[in-house]
Every structure is written in structure tokens, then in C-alpha cells.
Amino acid sequence: MNTHTESHVLPATDNPLLDYLGIRLASVGDGRCTFELDLEPRHLNRQGSVQGGVTATLLDAACGYAGLPAGPDGALGHAVTVMLTISYLSKASTGRLRATAQVTRAGMSLYFASAELTTDAGVLVATAQGTFKRSRTLPEA
Numbered sequence: 001m002n003t004h005t006e007s008h009v010l011p012a013t014d015n016p017l018l019d020y021l022g023i024r025l026a027s028v029g030d031g032r033c034t035f036e037l038d039l040e041p042r043h044l045n046r047q048g049s050v051q052g053g054v055t056a057t058l059l060d061a062a063c064g065y066a067g068l069p070a071g072p073d074g075a076l077g078h079a080v081t082v083m084l085t086i087s088y089l090s091k092a093s094t095g096r097l098r099a100t101a102q103v104t105r106a107g108m109s110l111y112f113a114s115a116e117l118t119t120d121a122g123v124l125v126a127t128a129q130g131t132f133k134r135s136r137t138l139p140e141a
Contacts, residue, residue, distance in 0.1 A: 014076070018061055021054065025065070028076070031103035033066040038096050049091035050125070055117060059128035060084050062101035063113035067132055077134060082110070084130040096120040101128075109134050 018025075018035070021043070026034040035058055037043070045051040060081055068076040101115035110133055117126040 015061070017057070021057065023058060023061065026098070028065050028068070029070070031066055031106070033062045033101050035062050035065075035099045036096055037099075039092065039094055044093060049093045050097065052088065055088065055097075055126050056084070056086055056128075058097060058099040059086060059101070059115045059117055059126060060130065062099035062115045063128060063130045064132050066101040066113045066115075067103045067106060067111035067134070069134070078136075079111075079132045079134045082131040082133050084128055086126055086128045088126050090123050090125050092119050092123065092125050097125065104129075 021037065022040065023035050023037045026036045028034075037054070037058060039050060043050055043054045063084070064079050064081060065076065068079055070076055097117055097119060099115055099117045101113050103111050103113050105112045110131060112129070112131055114130075115128045116124060117128075118124055
């Protein structure tokens with residue numbers, strides 16, 4: 001699946017963990033990002049609702065990718081999470097989850113982003129606010 005931004009076509013994800021979990025990049029660009037996940041039994045906890053770590057991963061990825069610059073070839077830059085605060089608000093156990101994030105403020109190396117995780121029925125499952133630091137790509141050894 002290709003993801004379209006205004007001027008680039010990007011791969012669905014370049015993150016092995018997101019790929020493993022089945023998390024798809026729906027859109028990225030202009031300080032915004034959306035990831036989607038179709039819930040499966042492997043994403044659920046013992047109580048039958050989405051596991052908190054899956055929720056955190058979706059929100060962290062959406063916030064993080066929202067602030068990534070795209071290079072001339074369309075490849076996204078890199079960043080690390082400095083801080084992430086999550087509020088778990090509702091349960092979800094079936095259907096599609098959508099994490100939508102936007103950058104709220106950005107400096108030279110740090111940026112701040114917020115996100116919401118909702119079900120396909122529009123139920124707000126969780127929110128997040130985070131601080132991220134853009135990193136330089138290290139040369140290959």
C-alpha cells in the first residue's frame with residue numbers, strides 16, 4: 001500500500017514493529033499523520049480489549065511521524081520520543097482503530113504533538129501528548 005502526501009508517495013511504513021503489529025500508515029505530511037489498525041485477537045489483553053501497549057504504540061507512532069520532514073526523495077527523517085503522556089479513556093475490542101496526530105509546536109530540533117485514538121464508530125479510546133527530538137541519520141557502518 002502506498003501512502004500519498006501532497007508531493008510524495010511513501011511506503012506504508014518503514015518500521016518493523018509497526019509492520020509486525022499490522023499497523024498501516026494512512027497519511028503523513030504537513031505536520032499531520034494517521035495510522036490505522038484492524039484489531040485482531042493478538043492485539044487484545046486478557047480482558048478482551050485492546051492492550052495498552054498497542055494503544056501506546058499507535059499514538060507514539062502517529063505523534064512521532066507527524067513531525068518528520070520528508071527529504072527530496074520522499075524518504076522520511078527520524079526522531080526519538082522524549083516524553084509521551086497517554087490518557088486511556090474507553091475500551092475497544094473489535095473493528096478498526098485510527099490514530100490521528102498533529103504537531104502543535106516545533107523548534108529546530110524538538111517538536112510537540114498531540115493525538116487521538118478512535119474506533120471506526122467514532123469512540124474516543126485514548127489521547128496523547130508528546131515531545132519528540134529530530135535525529136540525524138547515522139552513516140552506515
